[in-house]
Amino acid sequence: MATTSETKKAPSGFFAKVIHHSTEVESPASKIYVYEAPVRFWHWMNALCIVALVVTGYLIGKPLPSIGGEASDHFLFGNIRLIHFAAGQLLIVLLVYRIVWAFFGNEHSHQLFLPPFWSRKWWGEVWHEVRWYSFLEKTPKKYIGHNPLAQLAMFTVFLLPLLNLVATGGALYAEGEGIDSYWYMAFGWVFSVYGDSFNVHTVHRLSMWVIVCFTMIHTYLAIREDIMSRQSLVSTMISGWRYFKDDKE
Ligand code: HEM
Ligand code: HEM
Numbered sequence: 683m684a685t686t687s688e689t690k691k692a693p694s695g696f697f698a699k700v701i702h703h704s705t706e707v708e709s710p711a712s713k714i715y716v717y718e719a720p721v722r723f724w725h726w727m728n729a730l731c732i733v734a735l736v737v738t739g740y741l742i743g744k745p746l747p748s749i750g751g752e753a754s755d756h757f758l759f760g761n762i763r764l765i766h767f768a769a770g771q772l773l774i775v776l777l778v779y780r781i782v783w784a785f786f787g788n789e790h791s792h793q794l795f796l797p798p799f800w801s802r803k804w805w806g807e808v809w810h811e812v813r814w815y816s817f818l819e820k821t822p823k824k825y826i827g828h829n830p831l832a833q834l835a836m837f838t839v840f841l842l843p844l845l846n847l848v849a850t851g852g853a854l855y856a857e858g859e860g861i862d863s864y865w866y867m868a869f870g871w872v873f874s875v876y877g878d879s880f881n882v883h884t885v886h887r888l889s890m891w892v893i894v895c896f897t898m899i900h901t902y903l904a905i906r907e908d909i910m911s912r913q914s915l916v917s918t919m920i921s922g923w924r925y926f927k928d929d930k931e
Contacts, residue, residue: 712925712926712929713923713924713925713926714826714923714924714926715922715923715924716788716790716826716827716918716922716923716924717790717918717919717922718787718788718791718922719922720779720780720783720787720791721780721783721787721790721791722919722920722922724776724779724780724783725919726919727772727776728773728776728777728780729897731769731770731772731773731776732773732893732897734765734766734769735766735769735770735773735847735890736890736893736894738762738763738765738766738769739766739886739887739890740890741762742762742763742766743887745759746758767855770848770851770855773848774848774852777844777848780794781795789827790826790827790828793827793828793833794828794833794836794837794841795837795841797830797833797834797837804830805830807823807829807830808830808831808834810823811823811829811830811831811832812831815831815903822907822910822911822912824912824913824926824931825913826924832903835896835899835900839892839893839895839896840893840896840900843889843892843893843896844889844893846885846886846889847886847889847890847893849869849872850872850876850882850883850885850886850889851886852865852868852869852872853869853870853872853873853882854879854882854883854886855869856868856869856870857879904916904919912926912927912928913925913926913927914926914927
């Protein structure tokens, strides 16, 4: 009968080779922890809210042809609006949470809010990324956090339109709640900025289309860069770890 020590002996022959090759191959690439859990949680929850808001917002703006029966029985449009308002309020809470986290998180957690517009070097790198994305550069650069072009886009065509959506959405909601509501106290000023309710609706819609374009390009580039760049992307927003495919500068 085999003793305990014999049972624990390392496998030899064919199995040793398989195990050696599947677990012990040395990788030249390095990895670094970049996106902390609150940033990743916010990213995916925020994306989910935006998908719900775009679909329901579109249907509010361009309602479906009416369906038969008593409206209060199926309450279809009511539910579409309910999902929109619930997702909108969740998005606002999540945004506040993300802004607070920027004060406590690592250096990559405030990249979204503070692109270094004053730095000539940074603009040079934005230009390099434009050329790389347009297939005019042969070698991509390595970045630990967001690359400068991604950072510029996330600030100008995501964060600013999102703040606009929150302001105008809050104002439209305040209209429903009445001028003596807390909503109106918080968002009533938006009507003075844009003139009247019609303009607020228009700006709310236009900002949506900016975010829709951003999301489509962002998703394409995240997947494209995962394949073509020298570092991981999609898995980084899931696990937090950035893997580099080579050790060169
Ligand atoms: C990504 C974020 C958002 C998108 C894409 C979005 C999209 C839209 C669209 C397209 C409409 C139809 C506008 C129209 O035809 O006049 C709409 C209406 C509205 N949205 Fe949003 N929205 C967003 C965020 C919010 C937020 C944060 C709130 C605040 C709670 C909000 C509250 C409203 C209200 C109250 C209406 C008017 C509903 C009605 O008139 O029945 N939205 N939204
Ligand atoms: C509504 C949909 C989406 C929105 C609004 C959105 C927005 C954003 C924002 C604002 C950031 C910066 C995060 C921060 O610094 O806190 C980011 C990063 C990122 N997003 Fe999205 N995202 C969306 C969907 C997606 C999808 C579907 C993917 C994957 C296919 C994706 C992949 C990534 C990756 C990989 C990063 C990190 C980029 C890097 O490593 O530099 N996103 N996204």
